[in-house]
Amino acid sequence: MSDESRPLAAGARSEAPVAAVIPAAGRGVRLGPGAPKALRTLGGTPMLIHAVRALAASRAVRLVVVVAPPEGTTEVKSLLDAHALPERTDILVVPGGSSRQESVRLGLQALPPGHDIVLVHDAARPLVPVDTVDAVIEAVRAGAPAVVPALPLADTVKQVEPAAAPGEPEPVVATPDRSLLRAVQTPQGFDRATLVRAHETVTTDVTDDASMVEQLGERVVTVPGHEEAFKVTRPLDLVLAEAVLARRRLTDGF
Numbered sequence: 001m002s003d004e005s006r007p008l009a010a011g012a013r014s015e016a017p018v019a020a021v022i023p024a025a026g027r028g029v030r031l032g033p034g035a036p037k038a039l040r041t042l043g044g045t046p047m048l049i050h051a052v053r054a055l056a057a058s059r060a061v062r063l064v065v066v067v068a069p070p071e072g073t074t075e076v077k078s079l080l081d082a083h084a085l086p087e088r089t090d091i092l093v094v095p096g097g098s099s100r101q102e103s104v105r106l107g108l109q110a111l112p113p114g115h116d117i118v119l120v121h122d123a124a125r126p127l128v129p130v131d132t133v134d135a136v137i138e139a140v141r142a143g144a145p146a147v148v149p150a151l152p153l154a155d156t157v158k159q160v161e162p163a164a165a166p167g168e169p170e171p172v173v174a175t176p177d178r179s180l181l182r183a184v185q186t187p188q189g190f191d192r193a194t195l196v197r198a199h200e201t202v203t204t205d206v207t208d209d210a211s212m213v214e215q216l217g218e219r220v221v222t223v224p225g226h227e228e229a230f231k232v233t234r235p236l237d238l239v240l241a242e243a244v245l246a247r248r249r250l251t252d253g254f
């Protein structure tokens with residue numbers, strides 16, 4: 001086992017440098033026609049820049065790997081050069097793939113040695129507060145191989161069966177106990193070796209990185225998520241994001 005693929009002992013993680021991978025290569029189909037989602041603006045600034053700033057706001061984060069739309073790496077590099085970002089954070093840009101999972105894997109492959117904790121954060125969650133980022137890092141440093149920010153559900157959730165035919169109603173088959181369910185966000189934080197092993201091992205399609213670590217049988221734990229770390233997915237989310245940003249500019253002055 002090489003040094004890079006050996007999980008760190010919890011104590012050794014207390015000062016481990018942190019890198020972040022930001023998958024930003026999605027089209028944003030659910031948001032509607034336009035530029036790739038990460039390049040659309042919020043308060044006049046591309047969503048991706050907000051996301052990079054949100055991660056770089058944590059003093060622990062020393063490197064950010066941006067996974068750009070494959071045809072847009074030059075544009076993304078120019079955008080990053082044109083916006084103020086903390087000097088202590090190095091930034092790399094690599095082309096992404098055809099799924100989020102593949103984009104994250106390409107980002108991981110670009111990580112240089114020496115960053116033993118890795119965060120994976122959606123560019124589509126531009127407004128995550130730094131306290132949430134730091135809480136994830138702290139939990140990994142305390143020994144958890146995988147950490148997800150999580151929120152309780154506001155809605156009752158139903159399990160359904162597929163409709164008998166298009167347009168027919170979907171039969172409800174169960175109502176899971178909501179108190180045991182959580183909606184999970186990003187950044188998700190990992191012991192690097194564990195995350196790399198998950199991406200090398202798991203070949204089924206998944207919607208987040210922590211579920212790959214679950215498939216390895218490793219422990220995944222939650223920390224409190226934040227309402228403002230929501231994912232910009234549909235048009236109404238853009239309205240909400242603009243409102244949050246406007247409130248921050250009024251109250252925090254930025």
Ligand SMILES: Nc1ccn([C@@H]2O[C@H](COP(=O)(O)OP(=O)(O)OP(=O)(O)O)[C@@H](O)[C@H]2O)c(=O)n1
Pocket residue numbers: 022023024025026027028029030031037038067096097098099100101103104121122123124125231232233
């Ligand atoms: N091939 C892909 C697909 C998604 N992502 C990224 O994964 C994050 C979460 O994905 P999602 O919100 O689903 O974004 P999209 O795939 O762009 O959205 P949609 O499914 O509506 O097209 C986003 O930051 C997105 O850019 C990526 O890097 N590469």
Ligand SMILES: C[C@](O)(CO)[C@H](O)COP(=O)(O)O
Pocket residue numbers: 100122184185186207208209231
């Ligand atoms: C990773 C994620 O944001 C956690 O909630 C989510 O699973 C991404 O899902 P998407 O369907 O790719 O937006």
